[in-house]
Amino acid sequence: xxxxxxxxxxxxxxxxxxxTEYFDAGxxxxxxxxxxxxxRWVAKAAGPNTIVIGxxxxxxxxxxxxxxxxxxxxxxxxxxxxxxxxxxxxxxxxKALMEKGKLPNEKINVIGICGDLGCADAGLSEVSNALTxxxxxxxxxxxxxxxSANTDIQETTMTPYGALTTxxxxxxxxxxxxxxxxxxxxxxxxxxxxxxxxxxTAIAADPIDLYNKVRKALEIGGPTFIHTLDPCPKGxxxxxxxxxxxxxxAVETGIWPLFEIEDGKFKLTSTSARIASGExxxxxxxxxxxxxxxxxxxxxxxxEYIQRKVDEMWEKWLIPGLIPLMKELPYPEQ
Amino acid sequence: MxxxxxxxxxxxxxxxxxEHNDALMVRDVGWLLVWVDxxxxxxxxxxxxxxxxxxxxxxxxxxxxxxxxxxxxxxxxFKIPPKSKxxxxxxxxxxxxxxxxxxxxxxxxPQVNEDWVTELRKQMDEAxxxxxxxxxxxxxxxxxxxxxxxxxxxxxxxxxxxxDVVMVGMGTVSKPIKxxxxxxxxxxxxxxxxxxxxxxPFPTEDIIRYLSGxxxxxxxxxxxxxxxxxxxxxxxxxxRSALYEAEHRPLMMNFIGGLGGREISYNDAINMFxxxxxxxxxxxxxxxxxxxxxxx
Ligand SMILES: Cc1ncc(C[n+]2csc(CCOP(=O)(O)OP(=O)(O)O)c2C)c(N)n1
Ligand code: SF4
Numbered sequence: 001x002x003x004x005x006x007x008x009x010x011x012x013x014x015x016x017x018x019x020t021e022y023f024d025a026g027x028x029x030x031x032x033x034x035x036x037x038x039x040r041w042v043a044k045a046a047g048p049n050t051i052v053i054g055x056x057x058x059x060x061x062x063x064x065x066x067x068x069x070x071x072x073x074x075x076x077x078x079x080x081x082x083x084x085x086x087x088x089x090x091x092x093x094x095k096a097l098m099e100k101g102k103l104p105n106e107k108i109n110v111i112g113i114c115g116d117l118g119c120a121d122a123g124l125s126e127v128s129n130a131l132t133x134x135x136x137x138x139x140x141x142x143x144x145x146x147x148s149a150n151t152d153i154q155e156t157t158m159t160p161y162g163a164l165t166t167x168x169x170x171x172x173x174x175x176x177x178x179x180x181x182x183x184x185x186x187x188x189x190x191x192x193x194x195x196x197x198x199x200x201t202a203i204a205a206d207p208i209d210l211y212n213k214v215r216k217a218l219e220i221g222g223p224t225f226i227h228t229l230d231p232c233p234k235g236x237x238x239x240x241x242x243x244x245x246x247x248x249x250a251v252e253t254g255i256w257p258l259f260e261i262e263d264g265k266f267k268l269t270s271t272s273a274r275i276a277s278g279e280x281x282x283x284x285x286x287x288x289x290x291x292x293x294x295x296x297x298x299x300x301x302x303x304e305y306i307q308r309k310v311d312e313m314w315e316k317w318l319i320p321g322l323i324p325l326m327k328e329l330p331y332p333e334q
Numbered sequence: 335m336x337x338x339x340x341x342x343x344x345x346x347x348x349x350x351x352x353e354h355n356d357a358l359m360v361r362d363v364g365w366l367l368v369w370v371d372x373x374x375x376x377x378x379x380x381x382x383x384x385x386x387x388x389x390x391x392x393x394x395x396x397x398x399x400x401x402x403x404x405x406x407x408x409x410x411x412f413k414i415p416p417k418s419k420x421x422x423x424x425x426x427x428x429x430x431x432x433x434x435x436x437x438x439x440x441x442x443x444p445q446v447n448e449d450w451v452t453e454l455r456k457q458m459d460e461a462x463x464x465x466x467x468x469x470x471x472x473x474x475x476x477x478x479x480x481x482x483x484x485x486x487x488x489x490x491x492x493x494x495x496x497x498d499v500v501m502v503g504m505g506t507v508s509k510p511i512k513x514x515x516x517x518x519x520x521x522x523x524x525x526x527x528x529x530x531x532x533x534x535p536f537p538t539e540d541i542i543r544y545l546s547g548x549x550x551x552x553x554x555x556x557x558x559x560x561x562x563x564x565x566x567x568x569x570x571x572x573x574r575s576a577l578y579e580a581e582h583r584p585l586m587m588n589f590i591g592g593l594g595g596r597e598i599s600y601n602d603a604i605n606m607f608x609x610x611x612x613x614x615x616x617x618x619x620x621x622x623x624x625x626x627x628x629x630x
Binding site: 048049050069071074076103 | 434435436438439440441442443444445446447449450
C-alpha cells in the first residue's frame with residue numbers, strides 16, 4: 001500500500017476512531033435514507049479540517065433548510081451539475097491562498113458530494129474534467145440512490161435495468177421501460193482518468209469498508225472518486241427498517257461489487273473479495289430484487305436475464321466490476 | 335465576482351459576432367452589467383468592477399460586456415497601471431464571517447423555499463440600489479488614483495447639448511455613431527449621442543435628464559427582445575419606460591441592427607440619423623421599430 005494511515009479493522013475500531021459527528025441531527029431525509037448514512041460516515045472519516053460542497057439533490061434539500069443545517073463542517077451549495085468545477089475552484093483557491101501566506105498552511109479536505117443525476121448525468125463532463133486536475137486535492141463522492149430522488153424518483157442513467165420510476169412506469173404496451181443497463185461509473189472514472197490515484201465503490205451497509213476508503217481517498221492526494229450505492233426506501237419501495245439489509249444484499253448478490261483502485265492496483269474488498277476468493281457464495285439476485293416494489297413487475301425471465309448479466313460480470317469480465325470486456329476475446333494474447 | 339463577457343450571437347444559428355443578448359440573458363437575476371467600448375475602458379472597468387462587486391454594500395456579480403470580435407479580437411494600445419496604484423485602489427477582499435474555511439463553520443446557500451426567498455430577493459434589490467452610489471465612489475477614486483476621469487460613470491453624453499435628435503447605444507457602435515454626429519454637426523444638424531455604460535443598475539435619472547425635451551430619441555439595439563412591448567429591442571424598451579416619467583416625452587424610434595457582428599458604419603449611422611431628423615421635422619414617427627438593413 002502506498003499510503004499508511006490508521007484504518008478501522010473492527011466495529012470496535014470504528015467506534016473508537018470515529019466518535020465525533022460532523023453530519024449530525026437536524027436534517028429531514030426520509031427514515032432509512034442510506035445516502036444520509038453515507039454522509040455521516042464520510043464526515044466522520046474526514047474530520048473537522050474539511051470543506052464540503054454539495055450539489056442540488058436530496059442531500060442538499062433535505063439536509064440544509066434555511067436556518068437549520070446538519071453539517072458541523074463548512075458547507076456550500078453548488079448547482080446540480082456544478083460539483084466538478086466547484087471542487088477544483090475551492091481546492092485551487094485554498095492552495096493559492098496558502099502559497100500567498102493568506103491562509104495557514106495546513107491540510108484541508110475538499111469533498112464534493114453529488115447524486116447520480118448530478119454526477120453521472122448532468123455533471124459528468126465537469127466531474128471528468130475535475131479528475132484531470134492532479135495539482136489539487138479533493139474527493140468527489142457520488143451518492144447513488146439510483147434515481148433523481150429529490151424531484152420524486154425520476155429515471156437516471158444509473159437507475160438499474162427494469163426498475164420502476166415515475167419516468168419508467170410499467171404498462172401494457174411496454175413492460176420494461178428502463179431497458180438501459182446502468183453505467184459503470186466508478187470504473188469509467190478510474191479507467192478514463194489514469195492519473196487519479198484512488199477510486200472506489202462502497203456502501204453504507206459496510207461502514208468499515210466505507211470509512212477506510214474515504215480515509216484513503218483523502219490521504220493519498222490529488223483528485224479521487226468514490227461511488228456509493230444507497231438504498232432509498234422511498235424510491236426503491238421497501239420498509240425503512242430494511243435499508244441496511246437491502247444494502248448488504250446488493251453486495252452479497254454480486255450486483256454491487258465493492259472495490260478500490262489505488263495507484264492503478266485493482267482490488268475487490270470486503271464481502272466482494274470473499275465472493276471472488278470462493279469463501280462465500282453469491283446469493284441469487286432474486287433475493288435482492290424481490291424485496292423492492294420497484295421490481296415488482298419483473299417476470300421470472302426478467303430476473304433470469306439480470307442474473308445472467310451479473311454472472312457474466314463475475315465470471316467473464318476481464319476484471320469483475322471494472323472491465324466489461326470478455327475474457328474469451330483474443331486480447332490479451334496468451 | 336467579476337465576469338468579462340465577450341458578447342457573441344447565441345446559437346443557433348452559429349455566428350462569431352456581437353449580439354448583446356449574450357449578457358442580457360442575466361439582466362434580471364442580480365448581475366450588474368456594464369458595457370465598454372475600448373480595451374482601455376475594459377481594463378479600467380475590470381478594476382472598478384472588483385471594487386464594486388466586493389463592496390459589502392453590494393456583493394453582487396458584475397458582468398463587463400465587450401463586443402465580441404470587434405473589441406475582444408482586435409488590437410488596441412492601452413496603458414497597464416502599476417501594481418502599487420491597483421493595490422491602493424483595490425483593498426484586499428475580506429469575506430469576513432462568510433469565509434468558507436474550517437475555522438468558520440457555516441452553511442452557505444441552503445434551501446429556502448417560499449419561507450424566505452422573498453426576503454432574500456429584497457436584499458438583492460437593496461444591494462442593486464446601493465450599487466449606484468458605490469459605482470460613483472469607485473469612479474471618483476479611480477480618477478484620483480489613476481488620473482483617468484470617465485466623468486459620469488453611467489453614461490457618456492456626446493454633443494447632446496441643444497440636440498434635436500439623440501441616438502442611444504451600447505458598446506462599440508459608439509465609434510461610427512460619433513463619427514456620424516461630427517459629420518452631421520459640421521453640416522449644421524443638431525444631433526448627439528448617448529452611450530450607456532451601466533445597464534444594471536439602469537441610469538434612470540440620467541436618461542430622463544438628458545433625453546427629456548429632445549425631439550426624437552433613436553435607440554440602436556444590438557439585441558432583440560422578441561414579443562416585447564412594440565416589438566422593440568431591450569434597450570429601447572427600457573429607455574421608453576424610464577422616459578414615461580419625463581416632463582417632455584420625446585418621440586422614440588428603435589433601430590435593431592448590427593446583429594451577429596454585421597458592421598454598422600458611419601454611413602449607416604448617418605442614414606439612421608436622417609430618418610430620425612425626418613421624424614423630428616414631421617413631428618411624428620412613421621415606423622417605430624426598424625430592423626436596419628434587413629433583407630426581406
Ligand atoms: C439544472 C437543474 N435542473 C433541474 C433541477 C431540479 N432538481 C433538483 S434536485 C434534482 C435531482 C437530483 O438528482 P440526483 O443528483 O440523483 O440526487 P438525488 O435527488 O437523487 O439525491 C433535480 C432534477 C435543478 N436543481 N437544476
Ligand atoms: S428520497 Fe431516498 S435519497 Fe431522498 S431522502 Fe428519501 S431515502 Fe434519502
